[in-house]
Amino acid sequence: MRKYQHLFFDLDRTLYDFDANNRNALYSIYRQYKLWKKGRIGFDRFMNTYHPINLGLWDDYKQKKITKKRLNVQRFAQTFKALGMNDSMAEDFASDYLKISPEQTRLMPGTLEVLACLKNKYTLHIITNGFEEIQYQKISRCGLGPFFTTVTTSEKAGAQKPDAAIFDLALQSAGASPEHSLVIGDDPESDIRGAKQQGIDQVWLAQDWEESPVEPTYTIHSLRELINLL
Numbered sequence: 001m002r003k004y005q006h007l008f009f010d011l012d013r014t015l016y017d018f019d020a021n022n023r024n025a026l027y028s029i030y031r032q033y034k035l036w037k038k039g040r041i042g043f044d045r046f047m048n049t050y051h052p053i054n055l056g057l058w059d060d061y062k063q064k065k066i067t068k069k070r071l072n073v074q075r076f077a078q079t080f081k082a083l084g085m086n087d088s089m090a091e092d093f094a095s096d097y098l099k100i101s102p103e104q105t106r107l108m109p110g111t112l113e114v115l116a117c118l119k120n121k122y123t124l125h126i127i128t129n130g131f132e133e134i135q136y137q138k139i140s141r142c143g144l145g146p147f148f149t150t151v152t153t154s155e156k157a158g159a160q161k162p163d164a165a166i167f168d169l170a171l172q173s174a175g176a177s178p179e180h181s182l183v184i185g186d187d188p189e190s191d192i193r194g195a196k197q198q199g200i201d202q203v204w205l206a207q208d209w210e211e212s213p214v215e216p217t218y219t220i221h222s223l224r225e226l227i228n229l230l
């Protein structure tokens with residue numbers, strides 16, 4: 001399979017262990033703000049309350065109903081309110097979250113080994129839904145920078161995957177054509193459907209043996225399978 005020249009990797013939950021890192025970051029701020037003492041709120045309860053609120057606000061942000069700043073503060077303000085706590089610390093909490101988040105550096109299993117192997121045969125790129133500053137910090141702190149020729153974020157493109165605009169910008173920055181490109185990602189909607197709509201082949205990194213609503217070109221269950229596939 002040598003028709004591909006450019007590999008476009010999603011970042012969160014494909015290379016960067018977003019769930020573990022995010023949980024660590026939130027736990028560290030939860031402790032710093034002594035939420036247990038303030039409201040007798042256990043960390044799991046905090047996370048279970050935060051999670052759906054965060055997802056809902058991200059949807060609003062994607063639909064351009066709210067700004068980045070409002071997303072960041074409101075996800076904590078609404079969580080505190082839902083837990084019956086005073087939300088006056090939400091702004092500080094949100095600002096600390098943005099500082100601490102990119103300091104977390106756990107990668108998905110096999111990431112560095114797989115990238116080192118593929119770098120010899122392909123030109124590697126990142127295409128990610130996220131904020132410029134945060135995603136670049138994650139890439140740099142995790143030692144991923146040297147592997148990648150271009151990084152395209154949704155903030156820079158002004159559009160989130162699966163929107164065509166972010167794929168167009170990524171291809172254009174890379175000087176790549178859709179038929180010589182391959183997108184690797186975990187999200188059936190943003191990564192797989194998004195790439196497919198642009199005529200780009202896709203590798204779906206499936207978690208927990210879930211079913212994809214969109215038929216991907218290839219399916220893998222761990223990054224290491226890429227070495228044999230490519």
Ligand SMILES: [Mg+2]
Pocket residue numbers: 010011012013014185186187
């Ligand atoms: Mg992802």
